[in-house]
Amino acid sequence: xxxxxxxxxxxxxxxxxxxxxxxxxxxxxxxxxxxxxxxxxxxxxxxxxxxxxxxxxxxxxxxxxxxxxxxxxxxxxxxxxxxxxxxxxxxxxxxxxxxxxxxxxxxxxxxxxxxxxxxxxxxxxxxxxxxxxxxxxxxxxxxxxxxxxxxxxxxxxxxxxxxxxxxxxxxxxxxxxxxxxxxxxxxxxxxxxxxxxxxxxxxxxxxxxxxxxxxxxxxxxxxxxxxxxxxxxxxxxxxxxxxxxxxxxxxxxxxxxxxxxxxxxxxxxxxxxxxxxxxxxxxxxxxxxxxxxxxxxxxxxxxxxxxxxxxxxxxxxxxxxxxxxxxxxxxxxxxxxxxxxxxxxxxxxxxxxxxxxxxxxxxxxxxxxxxxxxxxxxxxxxxxxxxxxxxxxxxxxxxxxxxxxxxxxxxxxxxxxxxxxxxxxxx
Amino acid sequence: xxxxxxxxxxxxxxxxxxxxxxxxxxxxxxxxxxxxxxxxxxxxxxxxxxxxxxxxxxxxxxxxxxxxxxxxxxxxxxxxxxxxxxxxxxxxxxxxxxxxxxxxxxxxxxxxxxxxxxxxxxxxxxxxxxxxxxxxxxxxxxxxxxxxxxxxxxxxxxxxxxxx
Numbered sequence: 001x002x003x004x005x006x007x008x009x010x011x012x013x014x015x016x017x018x019x020x021x022x023x024x025x026x027x028x029x030x031x032x033x034x035x036x037x038x039x040x041x042x043x044x045x046x047x048x049x050x051x052x053x054x055x056x057x058x059x060x061x062x063x064x065x066x067x068x069x070x071x072x073x074x075x076x077x078x079x080x081x082x083x084x085x086x087x088x089x090x091x092x093x094x095x096x097x098x099x100x101x102x103x104x105x106x107x108x109x110x111x112x113x114x115x116x117x118x119x120x121x122x123x124x125x126x127x128x129x130x131x132x133x134x135x136x137x138x139x140x141x142x143x144x145x146x147x148x149x150x151x152x153x154x155x156x157x158x159x160x161x162x163x164x165x166x167x168x169x170x171x172x173x174x175x176x177x178x179x180x181x182x183x184x185x186x187x188x189x190x191x192x193x194x195x196x197x198x199x200x201x202x203x204x205x206x207x208x209x210x211x212x213x214x215x216x217x218x219x220x221x222x223x224x225x226x227x228x229x230x231x232x233x234x235x236x237x238x239x240x241x242x243x244x245x246x247x248x249x250x251x252x253x254x255x256x257x258x259x260x261x262x263x264x265x266x267x268x269x270x271x272x273x274x275x276x277x278x279x280x281x282x283x284x285x286x287x288x289x290x291x292x293x294x295x296x297x298x299x300x301x302x303x304x305x306x307x308x309x310x311x312x313x314x315x316x317x318x319x320x321x322x323x324x325x326x327x328x329x330x331x332x333x334x335x336x337x338x339x340x341x342x343x344x345x346x347x348x349x350x351x352x353x354x355x356x357x358x359x360x361x362x363x364x365x366x367x368x369x370x371x372x373x374x375x376x377x378x379x380x381x382x383x384x385x386x387x388x389x390x391x392x393x394x395x396x397x398x399x400x401x402x403x404x405x406x407x408x409x410x411x412x413x414x415x416x417x418x419x420x421x422x423x424x425x426x427x
Numbered sequence: 428x429x430x431x432x433x434x435x436x437x438x439x440x441x442x443x444x445x446x447x448x449x450x451x452x453x454x455x456x457x458x459x460x461x462x463x464x465x466x467x468x469x470x471x472x473x474x475x476x477x478x479x480x481x482x483x484x485x486x487x488x489x490x491x492x493x494x495x496x497x498x499x500x501x502x503x504x505x506x507x508x509x510x511x512x513x514x515x516x517x518x519x520x521x522x523x524x525x526x527x528x529x530x531x532x533x534x535x536x537x538x539x540x541x542x543x544x545x546x547x548x549x550x551x552x553x554x555x556x557x558x559x560x561x562x563x564x565x566x567x568x569x570x571x572x573x574x575x576x577x578x579x580x581x582x583x584x585x586x587x588x589x590x591x
Contacts, residue, residue, distance in 0.1 A: 044535045044562075064451075274495070277486070277489045278498055
């Protein structure tokens with residue numbers, strides 16, 4: 001059964017059919033294989049049901065916030081702030097890229113949005129500053145991975161909705177691993193900056209410039225505070241905090257920076273609804289396939305196989321991580337998350353792994369797939385916005401993949417990295 | 428024919444994006460109302476309204492996303508095939524594309540029709556209203572895909588005429 005579904009999925013996908021239609025074909029093949037066509041109505045029921053959870057509503061809001069920030073001039077203010085903060089260091093532009101990604105991650109839940117927004121400004125600047133183009137693009141793609149780890153995160157919202165795990169708890173569990181990933185990229189950049197003899201941006205650090213830049217960026221920096229603070233203090237759910245953040249950015253864009261125009265708002269809304277649609281139809285279609293796999297007890301049949309080789313929680317996590325890493329290389333990330341979560345989450349819980357810890361490990365695992373060849377979405381985006389050939393990017397992306405995998409291993413072996421903060425806050 | 432198909436496709440995109448955009452604003456308004464009215468007299472219908480509008484936003488915006496080639500797909504493998512197998516795969520893909528959309532439209536209509544008997548209590552509307560978004564969105568995608576094929580065929584015929 002599983003092999004038939006895999007064959008149908010990969011054949012239809014290779015033919016150039018959009019991913020969600022490939023999954024619908026796979027689901028249809030599943031129903032025909034079972035031989036119960038009277039159940040076909042479940043295709044619509046599951047498709048609709050997959051898109052319905054209230055917590056998923058946060059996804060369009062966080063996309064909208066990211067879109068509006070660019071049009072409201074908040075992204076450029078964030079960049080100026082990061083430049084004033086770390087631009088005086090050797091290879092300063094690289095640090096600016098990572099720091100901006102960390103701050104941007106606190107507002108936007110998507111690595112793709114981060115790669116696109118930061119990359120379109122930073123890659124040309126780094127290239128102009130004498131950085132090798134493949135390194136500039138690789139660093140941008142790599143640091144965009146921080147986006148889905150530091151809250152808010154589309155992947156975590158999806159994981160939370162599917163496993164009934166507290167999304168607020170997942171968000172808090174992502175803070176330290178996200179910062180860890182950022183620090184790892186900065187350490188890597190420190191080594192590369194010496195090796196490649198990369199230049200500084202500002203001749204020296206200036207408190208005056210830092211204060212001026214902070215003043216300009218304070219409105220942008222306040223957005224993550226609304227999102228995280230609202231959830232942390234129990235005023236709002238993640239969905240509501242996303243809505244409030246969107247309204248906040250609109251008001252700031254209109255009244256504070258005064259750069260947000262009518263055209264910017266309509267363009268942001270149009271981009272948001274299209275991107276939301278692209279994500280949600282995949283969620284809907286993957287939900288049907290996931291339902292078929294569950295009803296055929298595929299997760300249950302996999303459990304003894306994995307338990308045979310992995311006996312401790314750490315071994316189970318390692319085993320699952322390897323599978324997700326391989327699957328993530330060949331499958332779109334949202335689809336992989338929707339399909340693999342129902343398969344592995346019960347197994348992880350049975351092995352005694354904390355759901356918050358498993359959620360973060362799985363999120364980081366899926367996120368790393370965004371830069372692995374041949375389907376790393378962030379590499380495609382960065383290649384496009386930075387004008388760096390795709391083949392060249394894929395050749396030079398591996399050091400960034402290895403750094404991310406090192407963080408992943410650290411997270412697996414030291415669960416406290418992710419669990420310390422949520423446990424401290426009572427999740 | 429190509430110009431006419433393009434004009435229809437542009438109009439369809441504008442209409443879908445306009446409706447989806449307005450529904451996103453309604454959605455945002457409903458959630459914000461839920462937040463602000465929480466400490467006074469929280470309305471019970473905001474969550475359901477947000478859910479219903481979200482599904483309609485998704486399905487209305489699917490056709491414009493299809494037009495712009497934003498739905499994730501892998502074309503690189505087909506492009507590397509020799510000419511004849513490539514044409515065969517393209518024809519098969521087109522047939523499969525239409526067949527699966529038609530199936531979803533049919534299943535969506537029949538399921539929505541069955542669910543007309545149920546009501547979403549908080550909103551006082553039939554359960555068929557949100558469910559109808561699925562066949563509607565699939566039908567819009569089918570129309571958009573047909574128009575795109577019309578534009579492609581017209582371009583192909585023009586090319587053959589100019590370079591026989």
